[in-house]
Amino acid sequence: MSKTVKLKKGFDIKLVGKAEKQLADFQSAKTFAIKPTDFPGMQRPKVTVNEGDTVKAGTPLMFDKALDKVQYVAPVSGEIVEIKRGDKRKLLEIKILADSKISYETFDKFAGSSLQSLSRADAIAQMTKGGVWPHIIQRPFGIVANPDDTPKAIFISAFDTNPLAPDYEFTLQGEENSFQAGIDVLAKLTSGKIHLNINADVQTPAVFAKVNGVEVNKFSGPHPAGNVGIQIHHIDPINKGDIIWTVSPFGVCHIGKLFLEGKYDATKIIAVTGSEASKTGYVKTYLGACVDTLVDGNLKQNHVRVISGNVLTGERINRNGYLGFYANQITIIPEGDYEEFLGWVKPSTTKLSFHKAIGLLSFLNKGKEYVVDTNTHGEERPFVVTGVFEKVLPMDILPTYLFKAIISEDFDEMEELGIYELVEEDVAICEFVDPSKNELQGILRNGIELLMYS
Amino acid sequence: MKALQNLFDNLKPNFEKGGKWEKFHTLYEGHRTIAFAPDLITGSKGTQIKDAVDLKRVMITVVIAMIPALLFGIFNVGHQHFLATGMEATFFDKVLIGLISVLPILIVSYAIGLGTEFTFCVIRNHPISEGFLVTGMLIALVMPPNVPLWQVALATIFAVVIGKEVFGGTGMNILNVAMTARAFLYFAYPAQISGDQVWTYLGDKTPVDGFSGATALAVAYTAGVEGEPVTKALAEHNTLIGDGLFSFSNLFIGLIPGSIGETSTLMALIGAVILIGTGVASWKIIVSGFAGAYAMGLILNLFAANEYMAMAPQYHWVMGGLAFGIVFMATDPVSAAQTEAGKWIYGLLIGVLTVIIRVTNPAYPEGIMLAVLFMNVFAPLIDYYVVKANKKRRLQRATV
Known part of the structure; x- marks a missing residue:
């Protein structure tokens, strides 16, 4: 039974710098990297290449010793130019200087119709070997799934409500076949259903319009309605012991392409967004691209922050840093390291706020797009104001109690209060609106790690 | 403003580690953040932007x-x-x-x-x-x-x-x-x-002869004990300094003796409008608090064992510090119930208890103070059951 869910709680963060719907002419990136830090739960990454080796697109670069079946592969062909390590030799980046013409490792190739007869074991073998498995994220915990598990369902959110999020209609245009193939492969992996959750408020993009083998659910409402965790909560919630897998729409296409074309084609259209980008738009590149060609010469001013991903869940990277494995966009916003005279009480129509406390006037102008910088607008404090998180998290969960349980490391409470249903992106909006400026995503990850490793 | 910023910058080394006033660095930070919203930025992970609100603005x-x-x-x-x-x-x-x-x-x-x-x-x-x-x-x-x-x-x-x-x-x-x-x-x-x-x-002045400084609550309680209708007692009180000191409208506006800020129900309601409009205080606590007091007044009317119990319930709203207490004290988010369902119960019971204490307890003519403190103590218990219900819903889901 497909469902229609109307959500009221939440908050849409409207920012200046939406990507113009066209492919912008940026120079293509020269180097690409895979970053173990993109994969929460990766414990002991083991590099299988050396500096100076040449690789093809699809050549294994590393694996996690705790989950050694799953290979992480090169997105492009070329030469390994650097294996970057940090403190205590922690692996940070494996960098590849790309060939001008990409050559590919070969994998088994299937015609679309023959995917029906593919066995589960063969599907998993190709996916884990072929580098697309890390697209499959396990709930609870938000980690790369274990191929030995069988999830009770697979969830795909077909829309992104994050700030300045790219439009799948544009980024996945012409991917109908690979998306369907991806779904056919995923169908082998679960004993239950594949849920495809679409936005009830807009016309469904072509790529999702005629998919077979999925249950289509409709969601409407402000962010975080597009978060797959919220959708799972309303369709088939996770209880202790349950396993659900989630895949992004790009991940589904990527999986499909591996089987249809027999090669690891990491082509990805990403969005260049943010108020400080002189030129916004979409750009066709590969997973893990260096962002320098998107940033250099494309800044309105020099004091900016470059983010791999969106402003809620993304990560700060250098101007010559690399796009995260799961990132669909880069966002460029102003840094906010300035003091503001009486900034805590001055009335303002230019500061974005979910709240209406004295002087915060952004609620008067709901449609306006804001330039928001990285200033925290206040210092960290204990939890004082109550009932705020409940207004932006459309789940039957009591976030404050859960965070307090995590801070006090109370395992039973964490479980009972629903930590299994949440990953960082779900509470990102709570972190944004929190008047006490706590790092809620970090707190949640601590709690998840406590449960995972003890 | 640059001058003030420079002044702070010049003082800063004294408060840093190794400086002569190192111990007092928290005072330095405190004052600087009042003058200037701090130049802190978000971390490399987690949300890269934050809402413009902070606790200072809420307060x-x-x-x-x-x-x-x-x-x-x-x-x-x-x-x-x-x-x-x-x-x-x-x-x-x-x-x-x-x-x-x-x-x-x-x-x-x-x-x-x-x-x-x-x-x-x-x-x-x-x-x-x-x-x-x-x-x-x-x-x-x-x-x-x-x-x-x-x-x-x-x-x-x-x-x-x-x-x-x-x-x-x-x-x-x-x-x-x-x-x-x-x-x-x-x-x-x-x-x-x-x-x-x-x-x-009074300062160094003496009051007029026959002046009584009693509050409306004290007058009402005495009337209850003496079997005189409360509204009559209120109307006849202190007539030598002018009629209608304790008329309903005067009680509502607050031109009556009492604690400095608590006498005016009108001003408390203006405060309530600001607090609810800005979303800073819970409207649930305020609404249920007034409702609880009214409901308890009605229930006491049914028994009407004395004249105070028979008093029209809306008088409870305007006498004493009930309105001030509900609007500004009960809504303190730290000591109030913290769950949304809990807030209804918490507010309601504050209203109910206030009226009970007023009407039945001879030692404390005003009940709001004790009612708020009492419910502060019980708020965690209310929350405990609301949280437990949430956990139970989650468990029941598992068996379906």
């Missing part, structure tokens, strides 16, 4: 919501003074007398409270929190105009130390800090905070 919103009550309180202290002494006076005379009485209390409350807070911050090495912005004002507004200043100081120290800091500071306390201050005085120095003599500021 100043509450302070602003209390300003009508404060201004009216200042006027009313003067107004009551001239009523009692039987002298004609202009608006400005009244305000002047009010200021003479109220300002010292306000200053002592803030100075002593902030001093205590700063001392603790330095000793415990935690940042100065903005909670006392609100508490300092609240303490002054719930004091009788005649209260000795040393008692204000003592109560403030007691409330900040025992009511808040021993629990870990702002956000950790169980009891409302301002109510703790008042309760301390109530039990430690009852002569100066109860009875008929403390609610009207």
